[in-house]
Amino acid sequence: MNSGAASNIYAIPDDLPLDSGQVLSGAQIAYETYGDLAADRSNAILICHALTGDQYVASEHPITGKSGWWERMVGPGKPIDTNRHHVICANVIGSCMGSTGPASEAADGTAYAMRFPVITIRDMVRGLVALLDGLGIEKLHAVVGGSMGGMQALSLAANWPSRAKRVLVIASTARHSAQNIAFHEVGRQAIMADPAWADGDYYSTRASPDNGLAVARMAAHITYLSEEGLTEKFGRRLQDRPDGTRGAKSFGFDADFQVESYLRYQGSGFTQRFDANSYLYITRAMDYFDLAEEHGGKLANAFHGTSARFCLVSFDTDWLYPTAESRHIVHALNAAGAKVSFVELSAPNGHDSFLLEHEQLDRVVQGFIE
């Protein structure tokens, strides 16, 4: 894990009021920008990141050295064209890449740890709106997000309807289902079961709950991929063994199957760039997310009177946030009289498809953003 990186930092001048009734004082937002802001400030696009994402949407991650998580989508001449648009991507509060989160110092000079207030998706967006205020951006050309980023885009559209002209929501949902909550709860329990978690107070120790966090990531990772995609990518293929034996069972507990090795790699790699407490807080925020509930129990109410244009995209093999969830949002937008387009794309790789090469997705994004 990491508690900061060399991004732009915006210190939010006011206390940030939270849905819990608490306030977050002295919060800061770490963000990256790409492309020039027009003189009339009309060409800004806010990209919201997913659960384990960050502000490095189109630039190298300072810890992993990997290229930006959506570099195929964002950049000069790309579907979200930084020659024409000013792209802003900010780390959400609660996360661990420079924005205020559980690893940050509280007023007493030690890490918040579990004293960090439980936040919601709307609280994250409060932080983002504070940043936009600080940057003097009154109205976004578009707000864009996939997965948890889509939740933020929806929350911004619902609660700050004047702030975005276009709202692009990819592979997302307006509420977490019981199954979504269940998978997140497994992850949280895996972290909390790790003795190195130490009730969250591990920042001053040498240990961190990497084992628990890796298990949490492994469980979640399965939900990001489709059964078909896993079968195509790995099937029941065996690993070559360290002694040179090709594809034979070990009759032991090593990673015999390629899919086991892949998952272990995903789990351990993740612990190097992510804070376990942030994982707890952000999954909690996602589980709490229910946009209808925030608006009197009727999703259409969330969008009443909106003048924004919406575009919803789902993937046919996404079983984390299936197409039905996007349709549910589309119906609510229709009921609210909003301008909305919707497309279900065919893709083999489940929820993760929004991050992968997909020409049709590129065309949809480019066409909607203009």
Place this chain on the structure above:
Amino acid sequence: MNSGAASNIYAIPDDLPLDSGQVLSGAQIAYETYGDLAADRSNAILICHALTGDQYVASEHPITGKSGWWERMVGPGKPIDTNRHHVICANVIGSCMGSTGPASEAADGTAYAMRFPVITIRDMVRGLVALLDGLGIEKLHAVVGGSMGGMQALSLAANWPSRAKRVLVIASTARHSAQNIAFHEVGRQAIMADPAWADGDYYSTRASPDNGLAVARMAAHITYLSEEGLTEKFGRRLQDRPDGTRGAKSFGFDADFQVESYLRYQGSGFTQRFDANSYLYITRAMDYFDLAEEHGGKLANAFHGTSARFCLVSFDTDWLYPTAESRHIVHALNAAGAKVSFVELSAPNGHDSFLLEHEQLDRVVQGFIE
């Protein structure tokens, strides 16, 4: 966990040869029987249990005090009628309810722990066939199993084709998919990440890897239920809080949602009756299962020349072993010229449906067993 219970015990007189090339010496099988064996020994039905099941198919579990896991199906006048049939249900080797497994004493007087050999589904069936030999039962009226029990039924039919007249396979598969393996690997990693696991050598200590085992169970449990079933049963409903507040978010990490509370209960209850090392060994056996691979890569070969009658049953909401897996077996049986019937039943509760009240399932089982 528990290392034995007051069942009948059969001591296998010979060494049990294993697929790994190792042998298991001095193994014993704990089993229960229900109903009288006919004088000509023609009315015996072997019921094979699932991953975390046991021999108490129709009698009280000695640790939990709960009634038998399939008591609605097995008993006097039930679809598997013990007034007419002699039902045998044995704990598989590798498990922890009296049959030899990692918690059992090895020759040196201490628990095998991870010295226990890695076993396969076929090895489990070797143990069951040894028991049938010991009981003098040459040919079963039927072998019956759901989930991992179905794998055993298939393995018995394929490898000991003369031993069963009828083969009933419910909610099962002839091979573990990449996704199946992935979920099991998460569970194993959760157990092994628990410091109390201590490389499996926890039997002589006060600790056992209950936290890891509970997380493993929670992850697996999600796969036993359908998304629809979870939504119907729990949705996003909140728990009443200990202070009497009804259905309000805690803005903390307690089990706010009923589905969280349910999963935690499933996890912690499981650790009282199951051994973590057994969980490792049995999930490994399931992941290794690929009946076609055992028979030259062609599933039809597994059933070549069989004279048994087969019945396959799947459930439409089972995403662990979906209907397509049963169909795959049916096609192989057709190709082998076997007598086979197949039905996909509609049920809201996913994989777990085979254990739950289901009138149509009762009729199918009763009709097939005769």
